[in-house]
Amino acid sequence: AGAYKYFMKKVKKGRLKPFELSTKLAHMSPGQNLTGFKLADIVIEAVFEDVGLKQEILAQAEAKAHENQVFASNTSALPIGRIAAKAKHPERVLGMHFFSPVEKMPLLEIVVTDKTADWAADRAFRIGLKMGKQIIVVKDSPGFYTTRALAFFLAEASLLLEEGSNIEEIDSALTDFGFPVGPITLMDEVGIDVGIHVLDEMNNSFPDRVKLPNGLGAIQQSGRLGRKNGKGFFTYEDGQKVGPDESIYELMGDDKRTYKFVPAEDIQDRCVFIFINETIRCVEEGVLNHAYDGDIGAVFGLGFPPFLGGPLKYVDHLGSKNVLNKLKSLEEKFGARFAPSKLLRDLAEKDGKFFPEEP
Template identity: 35%
Template structure:
């Protein structure tokens, strides 16, 4: 044994060949944490001192190669400033340069994911042999960062400028076959042949049949590109990347700038340029937020897996009550993930609509080449449309998705409970009605909880699992397990009107309604909030949700929280509702809608909504962007803080992720709590207090005030 560590071993094979194997102890994947980086330094030193060494094979003892750096180490490093970030990169940059400069050829076996720092390691080797199932790439821009261990230097020199920019600025994983065509890997074989093929490639290097030294010279020299074409290509790329990324995400353009500055430099000079660019972007708000989101996502996933492990059994067969768009979407998702589902309705028209929705979604997948026609037929066969309860005694979990009316839901829930087994979980897809109230209709309330999907089901990742007063842990566990099986992000919350997401969404809408009441132009509000980062402004969002749905939910929220959500004025949504302007569903709301060439609704401004609003609102006046942001966001933020303080949601991380998954809250802001932390709680409380004349929605909570006084943040307090 040449080297033995907790993350790396190096052993001697035949003919002077050594094999360096990554196998991080106690972890399911390999990553470049401090331990691995330190051991790599020691392992390379051992190799440099090994007499008779002829070649180095690199492999992984896990089912992936290396998934990248240890993101949990970033936060403390970045807080110390750019110099600390550069120091953090330095050791592994030295390691990879030493690897590339070894006196013997190196070949790496890529048996699974090789991402970020893992792929940078692969690029430092002379040849790369990948399994047909492997994926490589640079996801750093998704964290608001750029590669920091030579990725912007080696990939363009190996695979070309266009490939380097596309892969690094795009942040997508690349299939092995794509990487082979690009020249980023040298061979792709079936997994069973991987190790032998890599060894054969290494022996060809040793025997002089492959010129590995030429490959090294290519990576260590300046970028080979025509001096006239290079500036033009880079300027075009920067313009395209900037347009694609948007102004809130600086990392992709920073990466292109780093490639440009390093194009005429040697390897070591170029890597120094990359390190400075990495350190610069690591200090941005976007990087802090997106790294935080990554860690929060890991927390959400771990919690969901913990619930799943405690489930008595998996859901093998499900049912949905109420077809239509929502029921069809749930049925589609379940069948697509291999869980057969009964789809029941009281009318054939409803079943036809539900099947049509599932068929439409599947046809799109086939059209885009993501699904084979045979698989489409298999998925459709997994949906059993029915007008009766036949077969419901065999299902493990039921999702009730009928009309949002407590009396109707009570009747349907009692009816289905009588037709299913004693251990069957019954859930409701209600968006606002109390789970504890709905449970009053049931004989086994411990087997009942909320399972709130978001529309469109296939696209929205969040499922709120709502625990009622009598819901058992076993019910929560099995429901979360089903959500996991559907590929959804399950977040468990306690029961209250609106639960978590809708409870904080409607204060946002209330802030919007008060702005319109006070003379603000709803189109200006939309523009400001979209510029701030929302995918659509509040007026547009209400049109998409449905103004009739919004009015119904506002009434539920006002009944549940009359001191904050009661309306002492006639809101813009009430006015449009009374005029039968429901939004996209009937082609007219705040905006008018017509279908474009692809059949999607396209909004256009209309004077009719302004004329309807005019008698009920103040004379039009201009509001600053800052005031619009404060008046819409403060109510959402204070209500979310109340949810955390009341224990409706377990942590700031879960609350933030729920709004990102369920509402499309701007990811680069990291969530509402991270946004408040970035603003500073003292400054946020001042912003809120300046508007308390508008009502209790603008009053900072006790917990918020305490944190502000102590100059603390939500994430420093909770750690999650």
Template identity: 40%
Template sequence: MNSIAFDIDADGIATLTIDVPGQSMNVIGPDFLADLDAAITRIASESAIKGAVIASGKDSGFMAGMDLKYFGAMLAKAGHAPSPAALYDDLFTLNALFRRLETCGKPVACAIEGTCVGGGFELALACHRRFVGDSSKTQLGLPEILIGLFPGGGGSQRLPRIMGVQAALMYMLQGKLFRPAEAAMLKVVDAVVPQGTAVEAAREWVKANPNANTQPWDVKGYKVPGGAGGFNPAFVQTMAGALPMTLKQTQRNMHAPIALLSAVYEGITLPMDRAIRVESKYFAKVAADPQASNMIRTLFVNKQAAERGARRPQDEPKAPTRKLAMLGAGMMGAGIATVAAQAGMEVVLFDRDLAYAQKGKAHVEEVLKKRLGKGMTPEKLAETLARVTPATDYAALAGADFVIEAVFEDVAIKAEVTKQVEAVLGPDVIFGSNTSTLPITRLAQAWSKPANFIGVHFFSPVEKMPLVEIILGQQTGPAAIAKALDFVAQIKKTPIVVNDSRGFYTSRCFGTYVQEGAEMIGEGINPALIENAGKQLGMPVGPLAVSDEVSIELGHKVMTAARKELGDAYVAQASDAIMTRMVEMGRLGRKNGKGWYDYPEGGRKHLWTGIDAEFPRAPDQPDVEAVKERLLYRQLIECARCHAEGVLETAEDGDIGAIFGWGFAPYTGGPFSHMDTVGIAHVVAVLDRLTAAHGPRFAPTQQLRDMAASGATFYRPAPARAAA
């Protein structure tokens, strides 16, 4: 066995130690499945074996889920557009193995140390007893819903039978994970033991319970906790409430949550042998849909590749940041200082006024205090906070090996700060500018060695937002790219790498969602229709609400600066005049309590009742699908333009940046995955129709037209043509 070591002790207890070769974390792939099959056969057939303990041989944890490269190969084997029937047998393999394990006739205990999620947790649920080492870093659960799937290794059937349908659905539908104590309280694990002792505790239990070889649901008279079945009022109420709540939360866009509800509803009253077949039927249906493969590719495979340095220059030596010069102690600068200090860096938090710098450090402390009891101790808080030094003298920056600037969005102000820093640190230090719109090549003119100047665009709030957009100026060199990406890895964020452009990728494309909402207001479209269409599309909030959140005034300033910078080359939009009118009226957004919404003190926000008076309502209103289409395709075409212009070099960066940067509908896998899925020819046809109806902002790129003609997609080149 390559992935499972099989040892039998003097008491006849077999220990199966999982250590999948070539993987930092144990995952389920073809070798593991074959080895587990062989191990179960031995446990069941050899009379000398009295029971078994399953454990991990890796320090990284117990086990994650399916090896998604193997899962992708399985989908590919089933064909370009696989049917559920073509996938069913392969997908049922895992379910069948876990069922064999729990019915092997011998007691099997699971010893969990560290992370145990997805298929790894389903393996644990198939064991007769679960022991978990007590650690604040240990997480257990079934998060598959977050990547477009649902538990397909028996989890949707066993978890409700252990903890009750209502509680199990809450965890599975949210992809919520358990900490050890919480898991024990809910009887998901049987015992929490001191860290490092789970294997011994599991072995002792197996030795003391040679006949504990039957799961509760296989015992006659078993009843699901809290009840189940069409005649149980509690179960009926749970399922009747779960469906509309799920439809509301997903806006009917996600397939996996509905399939999960169906699997639980149909399977919970069936014998386990039939229940797991029901689960696999629905799992195959979800897996066969492009939604799952798109989400897996972007939210897991490509995201992990980016975090592991897919875009990092490989010849550059590792360049970790030890002392960060953080210029600007506002919300953004203080947020960056927080994550840098948490990562172990010394941070000089610089501002023009000591009170501002100290206020920035107070923000760091406030954020850290909220984490007390959640992996943060008072000692660790004090240690982290001590790494942050407020300063107003540029001399305090001496010794810094990386600079990030987050001062006011003005070219002249940024240039002055840049020159002052170079006078202290010299041009060989890498300088990163956290700007959301100003071209990096222009800003780099203030640094005498532009090869060492790079854009490092964070999103607010820094502590929560996972993405960092790395922007390359025309002269940015490989050392700067490596330094920036190493810094992002240190603070455990997800990077994308883009080339220089006004607004770069994320701000430029996100802005179109806001602009299109404003354009529709100018056309007299019902603002409630606009907002609801945005949410139904799968965006976190409507375009008017997000405009308020980021500030109408900020959008107006960006537009004004671009108009001034570009002069006659600036292409005016109808939304420009609408934003200008809102700013003139003092409706700046949430920041001053009035924008497209009003924010009454102590009350709930609501759409501004004066919108119709200022922007008269049109007598004829479009249907919601037409509004959704405009909001979607205005973003898609801008993303496509970024690709055609070389702002984006890869579709992978485009999809990751869209979902994690501005919340683009996650169920699509990102704009490029979505365009591939619906078909480039279809995208071009819709854009042509929208261009005729609404103007050139929807005009397809020549690249899109060429791709439609050749059959190419963003993730797949054009098919080879046979020689004439």
């Protein structure tokens, strides 16, 4: 049904001829079992973010697979190495992280482990190109690049909410900075259950740096899932967002929470610079192969303002020393989660750039 609606929109807009719609739908063979999977060159799994379930699907696929079949997991946070831990052929397992809605979001993040064969990664890359995707290839780690950087961004926005800022001020500050949607709206769009699951995963992986507000658990327990069930940080009528749900404030923190005005510039600094710092860490750790990948991933997958070039190009614009000093100031006020990465400190020491060859 989803594919039909997608292609039918193209027919109505004249971008696809009616007979082409029939041809494309004929290429699909829905089913409830693995019949025919043996012939596939690549299998893309997209079940819920549960390691055990993904391992089960992988085992079922391997039982039917031919010797050159690639298995790709569409996961946003679970390390591919954990999913492939029980695989018969871990060299044929990788991640293909698509962004929702897949038909609109241009980025594809391919995740490889130290066991993934080059030919398997090449096959995933070629399929991504045929899909018309902007592709980055990253090293396996918790949250890969995009989810990891985004988690720090969302966690900081959630802390601001707990500390007393209101929803509109947080979202407006970041959309004014250049993001297409604010972080609180994004939580509703992605799904509060999914967002909290990702934040918990990142908190488990980086407990010294990811700080989560106390109120998120209460929000999830209240049955709020976001737009998909019409109940989230915002209220909805007939699927359309109406405005912030004021009862959210009662769930954040404790009874002592009171409104606290935070200037838009301070909201921007906390959310943006923690995002930038984590991107730099991903370069430092080799999760990102090159600074270009960090900027492509942030712009095409996470909505980082394109007119700024990406988080690392933005560092070059501001100057690495200025970014270092900003993070040091934030660290003094808010703690170790803002501690500048070693790569940034090294870069600032020599007044260096991520893109020295560019003006």
